[in-house]
Amino acid sequence: MISNERPYPYGRRPYQSQGYGAPKYNTQPRPPVNEDTLKTAEVQIERKNFVFTLKENPRGRFLRITEDVGGRRDTIIIPSTGLAEFKKLLDEMLKASEEIPVKNPPPPEA
Numbered sequence: 790m791i792s793n794e795r796p797y798p799y800g801r802r803p804y805q806s807q808g809y810g811a812p813k814y815n816t817q818p819r820p821p822v823n824e825d826t827l828k829t830a831e832v833q834i835e836r837k838n839f840v841f842t843l844k845e846n847p848r849g850r851f852l853r854i855t856e857d858v859g860g861r862r863d864t865i866i867i868p869s870t871g872l873a874e875f876k877k878l879l880d881e882m883l884k885a886s887e888e889i890p891v892k893n894p895p896p897p898e899a
Contacts, residue, residue, distance in 0.1 A: 822846050 827850070828843040838857040843850065850869035855862055867875050 824844045824846045826842060826844055830841045832839050832841075836858060840853075840855045840857070842853045842855070844853060845851075852867045852869070852872060852875075853864055854867070855864045
């Protein structure tokens with residue numbers, strides 16, 4: 790028992806056996822969704838590999854950004870309706886990165 794947990798006075802707590810990733814209600818697998826790849830681009834930055842994939846499915850277009858670091862993958866999906874706002878925010882971060890001085894600059898290479 791975790792230190793902040795207290796015994797439940799009426800036996801087992803509801804949903805206690807369902808851990809992270811356990812099916813909650815519908816145990817049937819979802820049918821596959823047809824996705825068309827419209828454009829793909831890759832970029833490697835230091836030890837990270839990023840894959841940008843513009844896709845389309847019956848619900849609309851979206852950008853899938855996948856980060857691969859040593860076999861571990863993380864993905865975010867941005868609906869096409871938010872791409873302009875995402876770009877605007879990214880441009881602001883790039884501008885701030887160029888304007889704000891680095892607090893701990895890397896040592897000069899010999």
